[in-house]
Amino acid sequence: MGVFYSCSKSENKALIVPETRNLFFESSAIDIKRTETGYVTANLKYTGTALNTPLTVQYSISQPNQDAAVEDVDFELPATSGTVVIPVGKNSVTTTLIKSILKNPEVGTKSVSFNLQPLNDFILGKPNKQEGSSILVNITEGLPIDNDPDDRIGDKKMAITVSGNTFKIPYFSNVTSIDDENTSITRAVIALQGANRNAGLYYENMLVAAKMESMQLDTLLVVSPQFLVESEIVDFRLDSEHLYWSSGGWKIGFLSKNEAQNPRPGRVSSFTMIDSLMTLLVKKNPNLKTIVFSGHSAGGQFVNRYAAASPIPTELKNSGVNVRFIVNNPSSYVYMDNTRIVPGTTDFEIPQTSCITFNEYKYGLDDLPNYLTAVGADQIRTQFAKREVLYLLGEEDNNPNSSSLDKSCEAALQGNQRLERGMNYFQYLQSYYGDAINNTQSIGTVPGVGHSHSGMFQSEQGRFYAFRK
Incomplete structure (x- = not known):
């Protein structure tokens, strides 16, 4: 005769442990000089059960202070911005935040913030840490890049x-x-x-x-x-x-x-x-x-x-x-x-x-x-x-x-x-x-x-x- 185990409803309920799923930027800040070229990218990470469908994550862009960087003055966004897709079977993805840093003769650091938007059943930020829900890009001082040294394009x-x-x-x-x-x-x-x-x-x-x-x-x-x-x-x-x-x-x-x-x-x-x-x-x-x-x-x-x-x-x-x-x-x-x-x-x-x-x-x-x-x-x-x-x-x-x-x-x-x-x-x-x-x-x-x-x-x-x- 087999042995049967039983438990009360309260005991059953205690055994159900809700899953913790986090979304976060692996870095909280990036510094880039105006003299640098190329894309500004960041790693977005997910922790939790392996994905069986692609996960679409949205983010917003904001100016964090009075010295904020301004789009089309200090930086240019990529053609598609504000959305990142983590593919099936992956737990992280690299996304392009800024397409290019633009010439701007003003000196001083200019900053722009990229902020993850809430997603049902996900916690924004690193596990057990109060960071990662946003990333700050600081465009630091430096001479503007001369993208046209031969003056090919009309000024x-x-x-x-x-x-x-x-x-x-x-x-x-x-x-x-x-x-x-x-x-x-x-x-x-x-x-x-x-x-x-x-x-x-x-x-x-x-x-x-x-x-x-x-x-x-x-x-x-x-x-x-x-x-x-x-x-x-x-x-x-x-x-x-x-x-x-x-x-x-x-x-x-x-x-x-x-x-x-x-x-x-x-x-x-x-x-x-x-x-x-x-x-x-x-x-x-x-x-x-x-x-x-x-x-x-x-x-x-x-x-x-x-x-x-x-x-x-x-x-x-x-x-x-x-x-x-x-x-x-x-x-x-x-x-x-x-x-x-x-x-x-x-x-x-x-x-x-x-x-x-x-x-x-x-x-x-x-x-x-x-x-x-x-x-x-x-x-x-x-x-x-x-x-x-x-x-x-x-x-x-x-x-x-x-x-x-x-x-x-x-x-x-x-x-x-x-x-x-x-x-x-x-x-x-x-x-x-x-x-x-x-x-x-x-x-x-x-x-x-x-x-x-x-x-x-x-x-x-x-x-x-x-x-x-």
């Missing part, structure tokens, strides 16, 4: 507000700020960057061209806006208000990017940014009479398509401000219909080709992106004929094997190399619009110059149309 910023959100792009200029009113300025020259987004170099060479004219520079505003890509946002540790584009998108008016690691609350066309720039220049320079766009290579692509697409030049012309476009040596052009030159002739016909996308934008007006869709293909065709445009081509920019030449099938239908494509395009415009196009648009060549923005900007023709005409 001046142009801001735009879209749906209540402020965005900005860098620019280079010979004035302190384009936001300041200036009654001396009568002409503005906007130099559009190349594929390497080297707006500073384009600005410098356009300024050299201006000085070659021996003109009164106090009446001239030179500005070179800079369109960035995501890698530059990361490498130069720019704040979240800076817009960025794909390497090909900025030059044809596409919307800025919004990627998971560098999110933005909105997206803006590069053409919209230039619309805003022109409107600002007219507002802040009441005696402004002429705005000249000059872009080379990728910048030439921008100028060609912007001249066709933007409605703003018409508005400015009606208010007494003339807008001129100089298109220097682009790899391709935007066509108004689906005809292309018949090789060996001066005729333009619909090509018999396997390149079925040859007339899609950026090469034609099919499948237009947001900005151009809003304007409409018919209005683009109509207004483009009224725009004052000079197509300026380097006579030695004729290498069909150039490493930076667009060799796609769509571009190849426009010609074999840049010089030929430019000549073909102007013949096309005469064919499409008739002789009337010669009243507003013209073409010129620069002897002895190949694919060089400085050579084009500083040529006699480039200087005449930018500063004298």
Whole structure:
């Protein structure tokens, strides 16, 4: 006969021991100097029964004192912050608290606190210790980090507000700020960057061209806006208000990017940014009479398509401000219909080709992106004929094997190399619009110059149309 054991209800109750489960940061504080780079991370730990489902832990961020660090001034948070997930089978995880420490000339220690939020049936803090429920990050004194020793990124910023959100792009200029009113300025020259987004170099060479004219520079505003890509946002540790584009998108008016690691609350066309720039220049320079766009290579692509697409030049012309476009040596052009030159002739016909996308934008007006869709293909065709445009081509920019030449099938239908494509395009415009196009648009060549923005900007023709005409 077996032996049976019994106990009272009170004895049964005493045997049930509630499980203790703790969540805590393994450190209570981290010190980091402003001169340091890289991420600020912390270990979050869990003690208790092994997890059979992922554990989501939330934390909040607070300023612990009057000398608190400020987001986007002293530090930048990662794309996803405020939540940590401890995986199944793990009892700790490393989380990124701060993505980067930002340049801030103020001295003194600045602090920010990361505080665990309550979770049902968990105790915050280390077992038997009154610490670990929060972690303090102290950003200590030190010289600000120079993330841009070569001054590649423009130190001046142009801001735009879209749906209540402020965005900005860098620019280079010979004035302190384009936001300041200036009654001396009568002409503005906007130099559009190349594929390497080297707006500073384009600005410098356009300024050299201006000085070659021996003109009164106090009446001239030179500005070179800079369109960035995501890698530059990361490498130069720019704040979240800076817009960025794909390497090909900025030059044809596409919307800025919004990627998971560098999110933005909105997206803006590069053409919209230039619309805003022109409107600002007219507002802040009441005696402004002429705005000249000059872009080379990728910048030439921008100028060609912007001249066709933007409605703003018409508005400015009606208010007494003339807008001129100089298109220097682009790899391709935007066509108004689906005809292309018949090789060996001066005729333009619909090509018999396997390149079925040859007339899609950026090469034609099919499948237009947001900005151009809003304007409409018919209005683009109509207004483009009224725009004052000079197509300026380097006579030695004729290498069909150039490493930076667009060799796609769509571009190849426009010609074999840049010089030929430019000549073909102007013949096309005469064919499409008739002789009337010669009243507003013209073409010129620069002897002895190949694919060089400085050579084009500083040529006699480039200087005449930018500063004298």
